[in-house]
Amino acid sequence: MTDEILDYHYSGKTGQVERLKDRVLASGDPREMFLYLFYVDNEEVDLMGKAILDTGNFVYIHYLLRSFRVTNYKDFIQKILCSDSPKYLFNILYDVDYLDKQSRLEIIQRIIELNDDSYITKAAYYYFVVLDLFDEGLSLFTKNFLRANFSIEVDNSNYKGALDKVFYRDDYKKDPDGFSMNCFEGRNGYIPSLIVCHINNSYSSAIKRFYDTKSGVSSHYVIRRDGHVKQVVGLDDSAWANGTSLDPLKDYYNRFATSEIARTINDNANYFSFSIEHESFDGNLTDEQLNATVMVMREIIAYLKDKYNYDFQIDRKHIIGHNEVNPVIRKKCPGEGFPFDKIIRRLKHQ
Ligand SMILES: [Zn+2]
Numbered sequence: 001m002t003d004e005i006l007d008y009h010y011s012g013k014t015g016q017v018e019r020l021k022d023r024v025l026a027s028g029d030p031r032e033m034f035l036y037l038f039y040v041d042n043e044e045v046d047l048m049g050k051a052i053l054d055t056g057n058f059v060y061i062h063y064l065l066r067s068f069r070v071t072n073y074k075d076f077i078q079k080i081l082c083s084d085s086p087k088y089l090f091n092i093l094y095d096v097d098y099l100d101k102q103s104r105l106e107i108i109q110r111i112i113e114l115n116d117d118s119y120i121t122k123a124a125y126y127y128f129v130v131l132d133l134f135d136e137g138l139s140l141f142t143k144n145f146l147r148a149n150f151s152i153e154v155d156n157s158n159y160k161g162a163l164d165k166v167f168y169r170d171d172y173k174k175d176p177d178g179f180s181m182n183c184f185e186g187r188n189g190y191i192p193s194l195i196v197c198h199i200n201n202s203y204s205s206a207i208k209r210f211y212d213t214k215s216g217v218s219s220h221y222v223i224r225r226d227g228h229v230k231q232v233v234g235l236d237d238s239a240w241a242n243g244t245s246l247d248p249l250k251d252y253y254n255r256f257a258t259s260e261i262a263r264t265i266n267d268n269a270n271y272f273s274f275s276i277e278h279e280s281f282d283g284n285l286t287d288e289q290l291n292a293t294v295m296v297m298r299e300i301i302a303y304l305k306d307k308y309n310y311d312f313q314i315d316r317k318h319i320i321g322h323n324e325v326n327p328v329i330r331k332k333c334p335g336e337g338f339p340f341d342k343i344i345r346r347l348k349h350q
Contacts (some may be wrong), residue, residue, distance in 0.1 A: 001032050002248040006255050009039035017041065025051060030060035031251075038067060038328065046071055053079060058088060066095035066331050077103045086111045086119035094126060094281075095332050105135060112141065117149060122201070125167040129160050130281045170204035175230050180211045182218035184238040187271050191308045194261055194273035195297060196242045198322045199334040203279040207232070216240060219275040221296050227288025229296060235303050241275035242325040243268050251329045259324040261317065269325050274300050283335025290339060294346045301347075314347045316340060 001024065008020065017040065024036045025048075033048045045068045052060050053076055061076055070076065073096070080092055093099070093107045108123045124142045127133055142163070143154045152162045200206040203224040210218040210232045219241040220233045233239040244254035246266060257263040265272055276296060278285055285293065297319070304310045312318060319340060322333035 001027065002035060002253065003255070005032070005035045005039050024048075028055065030055040030057040034060045034063050034067075035328075037064070042068060045069075049076075058083060062088070062092060062095070063328065063331070065092065069098055073099070074103065077106060081106060081110050083110075084114065086114045086116040089114075090119050090123055090126075093123060101133065101135070104133075105138065108138065120145060121163070121166055125163045126281070129163055129167075168202065168204070170202075170208075173204065175207065176211050179234050179237075180218050180232045181213050182210060182216065182240050183233045184240075184270065186236065187238060188267065190265070190267070190272040191304070191310050192272045192274055193310075193312070193318060194259070194269070194325075195300060195312075195319045196269075196273045196275045196322055196325055197293075197320070197334045197338060197340075198241060198275060198277045199280040199283055199338070200277045201279070201281055203228075203230075206277050206279070219277040221275075222277040223279065223289050223292045223296065225279045225286050225289055227286065227292040229292050235274065235300065236307075238268075238270045238273075239275050240270055241277070242273055242322055243270050244325060252326045253328075256328050257325050258327055259317075259320050262320075262325045273325075275322075278334065278338075280335065280337075283338030285339060290342065290346075293343060297343065297347055314344055316344065319344060 004020065008017065020040065021036065021044065024032045030052045033052050037045055037048050049064055049068070049070050049072070052064050056079065058080075061079065064070065065073060065076060080089065083089055089107050089111050093104060104127065108127060111119050111123045124138070124145070127135075127138065128142070139156070139159065143159050146152045146154050146159065146162050146166065150166050152166070154162045198219060200222070203222060206219070206222050207230060209215040210222070218233050218239045220231065220235060220239045222230045222232060244252050244257065244262060245268070246254060248255070254263055254266065254269065257269070261272075262269045276293065278289060278293065280289075301312045301314070304312045321338060321340075322330045
């Protein structure tokens with residue numbers, strides 16, 4: 001039914017939509033229900049949402065909550081709290097921006113119960129530093145946690161700084177030498193015409209994953225929040241950052257792309273794109289990072305001219321977000337704060 005749903009979306013036709021809705025509901029398939037909401041009619045969020053919740057499918061519950069404002073999301077939270085995965089719980093906390101304080105604290109409490117130090121640190125960092133929220137009980141817990149695990153003496157005045165230090169503690173180690181093995185050799189015959197922007201919470205965890213041959217992911221560049229740039233994959237080769245598939249059953253199906261270029265070239269988008277990761281939680285970049293991004297993009301544009309005599313067009317059709325290639329799975333990458341307009345202005349006028 002995926003192609004049928006997309007046909008509705010792209011043709012703009014409204015006839016028979018009730019029948020399609022009934023069939024999607026009758027299928028009992030949380031994926032079809034989610035896609036219906038995403039591409040056909042997002043007014044049905046409460047109806048489809050309830051049906052997706054009833055299937056108990058954690059993946060599509062996550063996609064649903066981060067893509068739509070769900071009125072009765074508290075019912076969803078109760079289901080989510082049954083999860084044993086700190087990663088899943090953190091992703092809900094991070095991706096769903098309309099949760100109230102109590103729901104956030106319940107999720108963090110569950111992460112604490114699961115006893116995974118790195119996710120406890122990440123959740124506390126996100127709550128106190130990124131969201132800049134406060135809670136007496138959680139701050140007491142956090143101070144004890146930092147003392148016990150990292151022998152850091154903390155009080156009310158410095159625990160945010162301490163969290164920052166602990167969260168980014170690996171970030172200033174030496175970069176790995178050379179390029180990562182995680183890439184396709186060459187461009188499969190394409191002249192790459194897209195620059196795709198991403199965010200990643202932490203530079204060091206991105207670098208670690210991109211050099212781990214088991215992870216299956218990489219990016220051409222990673223830019224740390226202090227502006228430091230590491231190139232991970234050579235520009236002649238295809239990084240593994242924004243892959244698409246021609247298989248409608250994959251959640252990274254190329255027809256899902258809102259980018260016309262990614263959707264209409266019938267191949268894996270990694271072949272015809274460059275990818276840049278930025279260390280950020282919400283897409284906002286530091287001044288140093290913004291400067292580095294503009295510099296890296298200039299390098300890419302010069303490379304295209306030099307290697308292919310290709311004039312890269314500096315606009316939002318060609319400089320895009322990961323969410324425009326993989327909207328279903330990467331709705332929040334690179335985040336609402338990402339400064340596309342600023343970058344484009346700088347590239348054009350300097
Ligand atoms: Zn991304």
